[in-house]
Amino acid sequence: MGDVPSRQVTLATVADIAGVSLATVSKVVNGRADVANTTRARVEGVLQESGYVPQRGRRVAEPARTIDAVFDCLDSPYELEVIRGVTEAAAELAVDVVVSRVRDADRGGPLTPQDQWAQRLKSNGRAGLIVVTSELTPAQVEAFARAGLSLVVIDPLNSPRTEVTSVGATNWTGGVAAAEHLLSLGHRRIGFVGGPTQSVPGQARLHGYRAALEGAGVAYDPALVLHGGAFDYPAGVEMGGRLLDLADPPTAVFGASDTTALGVIEAARRRGLRVPDDLSVIGFDDTVLARLATPALTAIRQPLRDMGRVAVRTLLKLIDREPLDSHHVELATQLVVRDSTAAVQGHR
Structure with a gap:
């Protein structure tokens, strides 16, 4: 040189x-x-x-950077909280953010084949992307790598490759805390209503629930565990109804998301049951819906905004080829007790 x-x-x-x-x-x-x-x-x-010498008296202009934040859907408080964190961190770091969806609402499939998607992002000047609550195929991950696009995923439905950098919460610990809270109130028949079976965060919450039951000496009953096609309100209503119509229904239900838990509360209302007098319900996420619900929803709080902020900072480190302390970051969850859980009242 x-x-x-x-x-x-x-x-x-x-x-x-x-x-x-x-x-x-x-x-x-x-x-x-x-x-x-x-x-x-x-x-x-x-x-x-x-021997590089910049022009005297002039600062070198730093090229503007743009990243993509890609979501499976954009219609829940979960996504809005993550977006807030992403955009706040990006503003602090002088990075532009383009928010988009990974799926086409009309066709239900990926927006484009993986290589076209990656090349489109690259040609549009994207430095990298954050993908949230979506299922990425190994082929898509490889296409991003071929295009030179750095990638961070938040709460992916699957684990496409172990080397993919991810940001999430302590889902297993949160599942333990949710079940232990209900157990401490005297509940022994505790239902679980989750999302898609392939969801990695959802499975971690289920395993935490099972670990808490086993730790308390309560037998695991597969009849009390249901999975829906999504972590949403309609699935919660449907699964909650199925649990409450059992010959021996649960006295408490752990919903693997706030919206799922609120669907369970609606299923109870339709059957003339009162929450928490007849049924205790706990959710997961602690979005604004939990605080506005009637009764206010007890929930496991995910630091959703912080997850978005950490994802941006991690992505920029990857783009700048700086070393990471860890390729898998989990932020702590917290139990927030409100009005939707109470001590078991005996037989209904």
């Missing part, structure tokens, strides 16, 4: 040699603090060896 005239050295050349993004080189040249020490040292070493 020493024999290359400095006038031939560009920031792009430095970025390529250092193995970082052009934006990271610009940050180092401009003296920005938001660059890892090891990365800064590597870039400064290349700048010195190459």
Whole structure:
């Protein structure tokens, strides 16, 4: 590199040699603090060896970056809370965000074949993407990699590849906390209503529920565990009705999402049952719906906004080729007790 005239050295050349993004080189040249020490040292070493000299008195313009935030749907408080976190973090870091859906509402399939999707994002100047609550195929993940697009997933329905970087919550611990709360109130017949069986977060919540039952010496009853096609209100109404129509119905139900739990409450209302007097119900997410419900919903709180913020910061580190402390980040959940759970009242 020493024999290359400095006038031939560009920031792009430095970025390529250092193995970082052009934006990271610009940050180092401009003296920005938001660059890892090891990365800064590597870039400064290349700048010195190459003989690169910026124009005196002028700051190097940092290229604007745009990322995609892709959702399976955009009609629930869960997605809105994640979007708030993503957009807040992006604004702080001077990054533009384009929000879109991964599926076509009319055809029900992917917007485009995986390579076309990846190339479209790349040609539109996207630096990377965050995919939320969607099922990604290995072929899609490989297409993003071929296109040079960094990827972070939030609460994926499946685990496409172990090396895919993800952000989520402590779903198993949350499932344990939900069941233990109901057990502490004296409930022993506790139902579980979940979403799609392939959902990784949903399965973790179910396993936490089972672990709490086993820890309390309560036998697991598969008749009390149901799964729906989605984590939504209609599925909660349907599954809640099936549980409550059993010959020996549960005295409490753990809904694997707030909207599912609220559907269970509606199923109870249609049968003349009172919550929490006749049936205790707990949800998962703690969205605004939990606080506005009547009765107010006891729920396991996911830090949804923080998950969005962490996803943005993690994605930018991947784009800048900075080392990650972990490729799988789980933020803590918390039990929030409100009015929809109470001590068991005996036989109905």
